[in-house]
Amino acid sequence: MKWIRVNMSDLSIKVEEAPKKYEQMGGRWLTSSVVADEVPATCHPLGPLNKVVIAPGILSGTTAPSSGRISVGTKSPLTGGIKEANAGAKFGQYLKRMGYSAIIIEGQPKDKESRYLLNISKEKLELVDAAEYKFMGLYELSGKLASKYGKDAGIASVGPAAEHLLVGTGIAFNDIENAPARYAGRGGVGAVFASKGLKAIVTEAVTGQAAVLNHELFETGRKKLLAALQEHAVTKPKGALNTYGTAVLVNILNEAGALPTRNFSRGTFDGAKKISGEAMAEAAAKNPKAGMMGHRCHPGCVIGCSVIYPDAQGNSHTSVEYETLWAIGANCEIDDLDAIAQMNSMCNDIGLDTIEFGDAVAVAMEGGLLPFGDAKGAIALLEEVKKGSPLGKIIGSGCGTVGKVFGVRRVPAVKNQGMPAYEPRVIKGIGVTYITTPMGADHTAGYSIAPEILGVGGKPDPHTNEGKVKLSKDFQATTCFIDSTGCCVFTAFAILDIPSGFEGMVEACNAVTGANWTTSEAYEIGLNVLKMEHQYNLSAGFSANDDRPPEFMKLEPVPPHNMVWDMADSELDSMWK
Numbered sequence: 001m002k003w004i005r006v007n008m009s010d011l012s013i014k015v016e017e018a019p020k021k022y023e024q025m026g027g028r029w030l031t032s033s034v035v036a037d038e039v040p041a042t043c044h045p046l047g048p049l050n051k052v053v054i055a056p057g058i059l060s061g062t063t064a065p066s067s068g069r070i071s072v073g074t075k076s077p078l079t080g081g082i083k084e085a086n087a088g089a090k091f092g093q094y095l096k097r098m099g100y101s102a103i104i105i106e107g108q109p110k111d112k113e114s115r116y117l118l119n120i121s122k123e124k125l126e127l128v129d130a131a132e133y134k135f136m137g138l139y140e141l142s143g144k145l146a147s148k149y150g151k152d153a154g155i156a157s158v159g160p161a162a163e164h165l166l167v168g169t170g171i172a173f174n175d176i177e178n179a180p181a182r183y184a185g186r187g188g189v190g191a192v193f194a195s196k197g198l199k200a201i202v203t204e205a206v207t208g209q210a211a212v213l214n215h216e217l218f219e220t221g222r223k224k225l226l227a228a229l230q231e232h233a234v235t236k237p238k239g240a241l242n243t244y245g246t247a248v249l250v251n252i253l254n255e256a257g258a259l260p261t262r263n264f265s266r267g268t269f270d271g272a273k274k275i276s277g278e279a280m281a282e283a284a285a286k287n288p289k290a291g292m293m294g295h296r297c298h299p300g301c302v303i304g305c306s307v308i309y310p311d312a313q314g315n316s317h318t319s320v321e322y323e324t325l326w327a328i329g330a331n332c333e334i335d336d337l338d339a340i341a342q343m344n345s346m347c348n349d350i351g352l353d354t355i356e357f358g359d360a361v362a363v364a365m366e367g368g369l370l371p372f373g374d375a376k377g378a379i380a381l382l383e384e385v386k387k388g389s390p391l392g393k394i395i396g397s398g399c400g401t402v403g404k405v406f407g408v409r410r411v412p413a414v415k416n417q418g419m420p421a422y423e424p425r426v427i428k429g430i431g432v433t434y435i436t437t438p439m440g441a442d443h444t445a446g447y448s449i450a451p452e453i454l455g456v457g458g459k460p461d462p463h464t465n466e467g468k469v470k471l472s473k474d475f476q477a478t479t480c481f482i483d484s485t486g487c488c489v490f491t492a493f494a495i496l497d498i499p500s501g502f503e504g505m506v507e508a509c510n511a512v513t514g515a516n517w518t519t520s521e522a523y524e525i526g527l528n529v530l531k532m533e534h535q536y537n538l539s540a541g542f543s544a545n546d547d548r549p550p551e552f553m554k555l556e557p558v559p560p561h562n563m564v565w566d567m568a569d570s571e572l573d574s575m576w577k
């Protein structure tokens, strides 16, 4: 296995043979291992000792279905702990096809005003001056880079908000059509990337397939995984995700009384229908030139869960996802789909995580900065973030900072990371995930919504605490493995109900790595990654007190179910025993 090591202090680039212990790793397994081994747990996340590790999954660059995820690992400036965030993009597929398993970016240029672009092609690796792109919005940047490096090139880039070193920022990867809309969004990974003086990384478009050791086994595994994805009602062609996008969840969660609304003070939103997947599908059907359901973030995804939403003016907005519709919509009581789509595109352009932004605005609304439902006011705040004004810096620093500045007690965050789109007082399993994952409140870390709400892989009662620590732990461990393969987390819907799908995923990994893992061993690998991440956080100064919900969730019943968070702390702590 070889990787690229870039030192931004002396602007050197080396291709290194990775130590043998990393040989079979990919994605999150690799990023978290390198961070744990090379980044001092107590270092300043925006200082020279932190590193950014970018790694495609084990299967990325192959023909395995929906396997083009790329992981970004670092020490998070938002949480202070370890972070992995991933996105689906051609970037990682190209990297893997060139034979690189990771890029490790370390150090920091002496001149903080400098900007660089890392260009990776089959012929050369070079750092070039990128001063001309400083503080440029990402739509303009992706157009310029496509003209220079080719329209199919892969791009990872950070927007002006990340260049202001705001901890609510992510790294954008360009999609098939070159929109900078696929985000490794959470935890401030964008600010760490920007702190290295990097504006962008470009990878040459490379066709073909990444190296596979056992082609026969790979084909067996690939076909099993593909069959499961094409059979399951959630992931199949014209299935739920393909037809309505991730926003199919808006109406479902609203009916379950678990769609956090008005800064987590209610579980239902009167305007839910207006911001639903069904509403977007209707708009896309009316304007198929500007809109599209079933969009794919990278070549080879067979699910196609994404949406290009056409607004009333005929503008296209790429990747309008459930989490964004909820964060900027229900959570801020904004029911204007066009305004939410506009803010989604603005966040993509300036490099802001839409979940953290929506949480921050809702807390600011509660603090009296602007009224709930004020879409124009929220858009104006995004302009402030782009400018880097003092108010913009507060908003771009996430809901925890906004809560402190405006004296708001109802701050929906764990480890200082804002909660996503599921009410944990009502859906206990996802609550355990938010509270215990080493990542800070994160739904993808252990998506127990699948069984608790959608009845996939079982149908436990979402309202009870019983069995939820084990449920979350199993999901978190399995997710760590899936995040290491490069497969999209949405493949879990199919493999939970169709075990041959998971067998196929593991067999395909065996075919690439030469390993001989069983599905139980794959689970153990994931569990060990999870424990390693937890241990890193303990070394960084975390304790059991960081695995706790915000206090208001224990005290305030949330209507309509009028439930509080009532799981004992000792039960939460059993996660790590």
Ligand code: SF4
Residues within 6 Å of the ligand: 066, 088, 295, 296, 297, 298, 301, 302, 303, 304, 305, 306, 488, 489, 490
């Ligand atoms: S299912 Fe959606 S998020 Fe996952 S890889 Fe496909 S398009 Fe991307």
